[in-house]
Amino acid sequence: MIEERKPSPNVLEDLFWVVIHGRGVWHTGSSTTLARVLAMAGVIAGRESYYYMRYDDSPERVNIPMMFYVVMGNPRVEVLLPEEVEPVGRLFNAVVVMDSVSLLKETSQRATLFDGVKDDAVFVVNTGLTPPQVLALLKKYQLTRDWFGKLVTVSASKYHTNVAFGLIGALLRAWDVVGLEDVLNALEALKIDEGAGEAIASAYKDASVTEVRIHAEESGATGRVGVKTPEFRPGPWNVETYREYQRALSQARSYEDRVKIMPRWEAMAPGLIEFGPPPGGKNIGFKTEFARIEAPVIDKSKCVDCKLCSYFCPDGSIDFESVEVDYEYCKGCGVCARVCPTKAIRMVSELERVEGLNDPELRRLALVTREYGY
């Protein structure tokens, strides 16, 4: 007998949504574990739960910021059409960040970590930094509005090689949609052992929770960069029109902004033509600095100007003439440091290069074998 479902007047109150931010391929495996366990725990706690990732959020491109989602609904509430739950802008109750470099960066959707996040959201960050340091980074790079939630920091690789378990323990500390008991049952149902339960329990004990009350004005954030949407023009377009849109796209700071900038389809009729850069130029509409975990730093005193780094750069981001790194496009793969015959190029953590901070959790990222999600 199926229970009759009735629409809830406040359906978003009944929907619990977790978003996981990590690095493509490096964190695909641990994100899958985290999402599976949470979703199973949600089912055990009596909620309709599932997890998913979207192709556009790049779970399978090395280094590229990626996202996983876990949704826990109330089975007694009918699923509503998207237009009935407007505004859909604020969905996420909890945000899990797998590495502290993500705190400096945009997501692959050109958005901040706070995009689509509720005002009372819980942030869980896997880092060796202290909560005030994390908070300062969030204020500087991500926060553009009110936040009255909780910040939990945990050094998750201390508990298990798979950082998912430490992060689950930390999340449970500040979030009560599923309990510790549900998660331990979920581990049993999914046949995950290898010390996962102990890892979750001890991370639950150790995690430090900080209550955060920040108003937009006092956050010190510069605020969202206002994007000027180019005026709509009926097609066909010429190169200048495209350049105008591409420049606007490069300034967008949220997914909503990007959608706003996209022209109506009529503009592109009769054919879908895109104008690339002129020879010698670069794709100004899509900068790829968000992919960088480590950054190459060139010691000019050791450089013998052999041009091998420029020749072998997969992203063409080392200038041929000046041998300078273009940090707007460099993805931090490290090929240049490998091919340099005089070892003039050194890879340093992006967090260290930009902020001068040293996060031991990031060093471990390079040491542990990468897990794969498939």
Next chain:
Amino acid sequence: MSGERRQFKSVKEVPPEDYYTSGRRTCAGCGPALAYRLVLKAAGVNTVVLGPTGCMYVANAHQFLTSPYAIPWFHTQLGGGGAAGVGTAAAFRALMKKGKRRLEDVNVVVFGGDGGFADIGFAGLSMGMSYDYPRLLYVLYDNESYANTGIQASSTTPWGATTTFTPSGKVRRIGNERMKKNVALIMAAHPGVRYVATATLWPPLDLMNKVSKGLGSGGPSFIHVLVPCPKGWFTPPDLTVELSRLAVETGLWVLWEHENGRFRLTYKPSPRKHVKNYMQLQGRFAHLPASEIDMIEEVTEREWEIWAEMDRTGKLMVP
């Protein structure tokens, strides 16, 4: 139309302009992206690029209204790379004959992955190689799996590799049990073919010089490029060029060219390194015990006798 065959002697002579520029969605350390960049650098500005569906189509194509290509590019269907290349070259020839376009050398470069050229688009590629259009170059960028859809085995996946379709397990321990298809040898066996070569990212300039030779050969040409894929080979992204070097130095990837009916090795590793140097770096071979890696070494050793024989006689044989 005369063929220009510029050969680069040093990295410093390489033109600084990129036609496949920065600002694209590829992985960090992407081997195919580097191959694209170098091939198009060598081809120059007067080039039309075609790409059948594959990892590089999805990665390099538009993100909203942007494109990394500074030269004309279009996407063809997965099986249609060969036919689209012939069609484009034919269109240029017809327009020039009718006087609707000024006479000039236009390069048509078709990039196909191992799915686009070795499996699904193989028939079209073979058809394209049997025509006589000059300045038509087919480049097979071979990352040894269907990397776009999540590392499934293709017919160029090497023996023993773990992929999604051929996972190493308790019952079928080996992983992929098929041998790697040698597409370049098959292409060289086509009648009247002018230039067929294999290449990888290392040694520097080798790939660019081969592209230059192929485009200037006066007929359709084919280059099979081995490109390391950090995601599919389970390697850190900084090893991309290092793996190319080891593939050549261990003799697992043989660099040769077949020009106007004459076969020639373009790089002879001496002494040849043990294949374990190459295979131990890659997670996809991690399940293979030392005895099986030694077996691959033996097979490679025997194959190299035939490669050396081919180099002496200049005739094609099947190793």
